[in-house]
Amino acid sequence: MKKLISILLLLVMVFCSGYRKPYKYTIDAGKDAFYHNNVGLNYLKDRIYYAAIQEFKIAIQLSPNTQATAIFKNNLGETYNFIGYPDMARVCFEDAIKLYGLNFKYYLNLAECYKKLGITNTKIKEYSISTNPYDKIMLGVLYIQSGSMRKGVILLDELCSEEPDLLITPAIRQYLKDITSKM
Numbered sequence: 001m002k003k004l005i006s007i008l009l010l011l012v013m014v015f016c017s018g019y020r021k022p023y024k025y026t027i028d029a030g031k032d033a034f035y036h037n038n039v040g041l042n043y044l045k046d047r048i049y050y051a052a053i054q055e056f057k058i059a060i061q062l063s064p065n066t067q068a069t070a071i072f073k074n075n076l077g078e079t080y081n082f083i084g085y086p087d088m089a090r091v092c093f094e095d096a097i098k099l100y101g102l103n104f105k106y107y108l109n110l111a112e113c114y115k116k117l118g119i120t121n122t123k124i125k126e127y128s129i130s131t132n133p134y135d136k137i138m139l140g141v142l143y144i145q146s147g148s149m150r151k152g153v154i155l156l157d158e159l160c161s162e163e164p165d166l167l168i169t170p171a172i173r174q175y176l177k178d179i180t181s182k183m
Contacts, residue, residue: 033063037072040079049083070100077109086116101134104171111141120146133163137172144179153179 040055056076063069077092093110096103114120120142127139136159143152156176160169 029062030066030068033059033068033072036062037068037075040075044075044079049079052079065099067100070096070103070106073099074103074106074109077113081109081113081116086113089113090117097134097138102167104137104168104175107138107141108175110138111145114142115145133159133166137168149179149183 036055036059040052040059043049043052043055053076056072056079059072060069060076063072073092073096077089077096080086080089080092090110090113093106093113096106097110100106111120114123124139124142124146127135127142130136130139136155140152140156140159143149143155145152153176156172160172160176163169
């Protein structure tokens with residue numbers, strides 16, 4: 001009887017002790033990439049540019065070929081562009097557009113970068129040859145950046161008429177509305 005009571009008491013202590021399996025840490029690269037991107041954005045707010053660049057690079061390495069990577073590359077490009085390295089920013093913006101070409105902000109950033117590099121006219125000639133609608137977006141933005149507002153607005157407006165179902169079309173329409181109100 002003593003044995004039974006002691007075993008029963010021992011079992012009750014084990015069940016009531018709150019014993020749980022030890023926490024198992026799993027690495028989630030996607031979550032970690034977003035974390036590093038957010039840390040980079042915080043560094044940007046604090047004007048700590050080198051640390052922000054490193055955080056964006058870590059985010060890109062953790063999540064190399066996703067739609068989120070385009071955001072990380074755009075953030076990296078904006079940082080490079082801001083601190084005066086448009087040649088490095090250009091690569092980031094072009095990669096962002098290749099990964100996810102439906103964010104109009106990427107096109108605006110790339111056009112600004114081309115303007116800083118002084119290669120806007122060369123790129124206008126290059127994009128004029130293409131029939132891809134996304135290249136037409138870039139061409140229209142480049143025209144507007146170079147001062148040919150009328151040409152750029154007409155080209156982007158025609159694109160919105162021809163391709164109303166593109167996900168980027170509402171952003172282009174809003175941009176056109178903003179540009180024409182400034183004219």
